[in-house]
Amino acid sequence: MNVTQLIDTANAMMIEGKGLLAMDESNPTCNKRFAALGIAQTPEARRIYRDLIVTTPGLGDFISGAILFDETLRQQTNAGISFVDALKKAGIIPGIKVDMGARDMAGFPGEKVTEGLDGLRSRLVEYAAMGARFAKWRAVITVGDGIPTQACIDANMHALARYAALCQDAGLVPMVEPEVLMDGSHTLDQCLVATEKSQHALFHQLYQMRVDLRGVILKPNMVLPGKQCPQQDNVDRVADATITCLLKHVPAAVPSVAFLSGGQSAELASQRLNAMNVRFKGRLPWVLTFSYSRAIQQPALELWRGQPANITSAQQALHHRASCNSAARRGVYNAAMEKGPGRS
Numbered sequence: 001m002n003v004t005q006l007i008d009t010a011n012a013m014m015i016e017g018k019g020l021l022a023m024d025e026s027n028p029t030c031n032k033r034f035a036a037l038g039i040a041q042t043p044e045a046r047r048i049y050r051d052l053i054v055t056t057p058g059l060g061d062f063i064s065g066a067i068l069f070d071e072t073l074r075q076q077t078n079a080g081i082s083f084v085d086a087l088k089k090a091g092i093i094p095g096i097k098v099d100m101g102a103r104d105m106a107g108f109p110g111e112k113v114t115e116g117l118d119g120l121r122s123r124l125v126e127y128a129a130m131g132a133r134f135a136k137w138r139a140v141i142t143v144g145d146g147i148p149t150q151a152c153i154d155a156n157m158h159a160l161a162r163y164a165a166l167c168q169d170a171g172l173v174p175m176v177e178p179e180v181l182m183d184g185s186h187t188l189d190q191c192l193v194a195t196e197k198s199q200h201a202l203f204h205q206l207y208q209m210r211v212d213l214r215g216v217i218l219k220p221n222m223v224l225p226g227k228q229c230p231q232q233d234n235v236d237r238v239a240d241a242t243i244t245c246l247l248k249h250v251p252a253a254v255p256s257v258a259f260l261s262g263g264q265s266a267e268l269a270s271q272r273l274n275a276m277n278v279r280f281k282g283r284l285p286w287v288l289t290f291s292y293s294r295a296i297q298q299p300a301l302e303l304w305r306g307q308p309a310n311i312t313s314a315q316q317a318l319h320h321r322a323s324c325n326s327a328a329r330r331g332v333y334n335a336a337m338e339k340g341p342g343r344s
């Protein structure tokens with residue numbers, strides 16, 4: 001393991017003012033989002049959409065790294081170059097999603113465990129040779145009646161640590177994603193308990209598997225009430241609960257925390273990240289940034305709708321969300337940034 005190379009990559013990913021773009025939706029997830037907007041669910045439609053994203057003018061001003069799905073890594077842009085090379089040209093570090101998805105966990109109704117460890121070592125070697133510099137694995141934890149169980153948390157965090165060790169061995173920075181889902185009517189406090197247990201178990205497992213935390217990016221959920229919870233807490237309460245949880249469970253050796261958006265609205269995802277960076281300025285051991293998919297892409301996807309004539313406006317919307325989140329990462333985002341032509 002070349003620790004210096006891992007630390008250099010992790011540092012480049014968390015460079016001042018920038019964050020990460022998740023564009024690694026699996027084919028079924030991408031198809032579901034396309035279907036909802038009447039867009040064709042084909043490899044070519046997915047390629048055209050990813051081309052739209054990667055060729056957005058100025059994206060690299062706000063985005064330091066982008067996570068691709070296997071299919072995209074093997075495709076080419078309209079200009080006939082690989083997506084990896086197109087990202088590099090835009091000053092964006094290419095990464096790859098390497099888990100094989102969350103499946104029902106046998107014996108644990110309502111809970112999931114992420115698959116993908118078998119054969120991972122050789123897949124990582126191939127991805128590194130194709131130019132990926134970091135790799136993501138997502139574990140999902142569901143909050144509900146009597147869940148999450150400790151068994152589900154332990155199984156998922158063990159897999160995350162096994163994947164992280166393999167990544168570092170292959171020279172890729174692991175982006176570890178333990179996601180406590182927003183689905184359900186649970187309260188913020190219930191999300192907090194599940195998030196605390198997950199992060200505690202995760203770092204215990206990473207330590208056991210001898211993962212060097214200086215070359216790891218944590219991609220956690222924010223601590224939020226469930227989408228159906230009648231009590232929707234304000235931005236400051238979410239910021240304080242999220243940071244208190246992280247401070248208790250995430251070692252200072254970790255260079256960066258890059259949040260997922262998890263189904264929050266695009267504006268709330270910016271507001272909450274901004275509040276954390278404002279309220280805890282100068283008091284945190286790690287950089288706080290974003291690794292959003294929906295909270296960056298959704299407005300652009302809704303504008304595009306598969307129509308070539310809409311590409312420019314979709315790219316402008318994508319650029320706008322990336323710039324808002326860049327401001328939030330610096331703690332200088334404000335509501336006025338959402339006003340203007342074509343904005344709500």
Ligand code: 13P
Nearest residue numbers: 022260261262292293294
């Ligand atoms: P969202 O920001 O839409 O939650 O996606 C992030 C991600 O990478 C999911 O694995």
